[in-house]
Amino acid sequence: EPEVTQTPSHQVTQMGQEVILRCVPISNHLYFYWYRQILGQKVEFLVSFYNNEISEKSEIFDDQFSVERPDGSNFTLKIRSTKLEDSAMYFCARGDGGTGRNQPQHFGDGTRLSIL
Amino acid sequence: KQEVTQIPAALSVPEGENLVLNCSFTDSAIYNLQWFRQDPGKGLTSLLLIQSSQREQTSGRLNASLDKSSGRSTLYIAASQPGDSATYLCAAAHNNAGNMLTFGGGTRLMVKP
Numbered sequence: 194e195p196e197v198t199q200t201p202s203h204q205v206t207q208m209g210q211e212v213i214l215r216c217v218p219i220s221n222h223l224y225f226y227w228y229r230q231i232l233g234q235k236v237e238f239l240v241s242f243y244n245n246e247i248s249e250k251s252e253i254f255d256d257q258f259s260v261e262r263p264d265g266s267n268f269t270l271k272i273r274s275t276k277l278e279d280s281a282m283y284f285c286a287r288g289d290g291g292t293g294r295n296q297p298q299h300f301g302d303g304t305r306l307s308i309l
Numbered sequence: 310k311q312e313v314t315q316i317p318a319a320l321s322v323p324e325g326e327n328l329v330l331n332c333s334f335t336d337s338a339i340y341n342l343q344w345f346r347q348d349p350g351k352g353l354t355s356l357l358l359i360q361s362s363q364r365e366q367t368s369g370r371l372n373a374s375l376d377k378s379s380g381r382s383t384l385y386i387a388a389s390q391p392g393d394s395a396t397y398l399c400a401a402a403h404n405n406a407g408n409m410l411t412f413g414g415g416t417r418l419m420v421k422p
Contacts, residue, residue: 224408226408226409226410228410234414235412235413235414235415236353236398236400236410236412237412238409238410238411241408241409248408249405249408249409251409284352284353286353288408295340295341295360295402295408296358297343297355297358298343298355298408298410299355300345300352300353300354300355301352302351302352303351303352
């Protein structure tokens, strides 16, 4: 059973629409991450989130992307205006332990995002 | 920029064989190296994490080693079983505040009964 639960498991959206992907950790942790995997390619880092702030983001994570943890539980990734190239599997991960530094990252089963 | 490479890309072995999966990275300034297993259509399952100060970690039939100076890590699987069939990914954690992981392309392992 995954350490985090991601919803939905599959999202199909028209290009230009906004999508929100959700991640619910099993227990309280401070360190969270989003990664994506385009079909047939490597898993790529998007953003890390620590103590309700972005800790680091990659060049992929441009102004179209945002993350938040509005209610202290759900951790969301929003893509404002989706493009065809946003089609990928999106993984949420949490850091082990209180701070997550130098601890394993535990991944959810992912959300498959398909942009039409 | 960190680059992580895994060789071979695919491997097929008969059940019972011991095998070694290889991972190399270009920037030795890593915080740790983590090995994952990915089953088709599923997320990543953490197998082992080796901190930069460590040489190896063991969990059951799995043993991972790390040589930072040469930029290499290996995952040794003893007495392979058909249930070990999956894609194995290694990922290097950057030595900075974000703890981001840079992944290799994975080795797709098939263990035949």
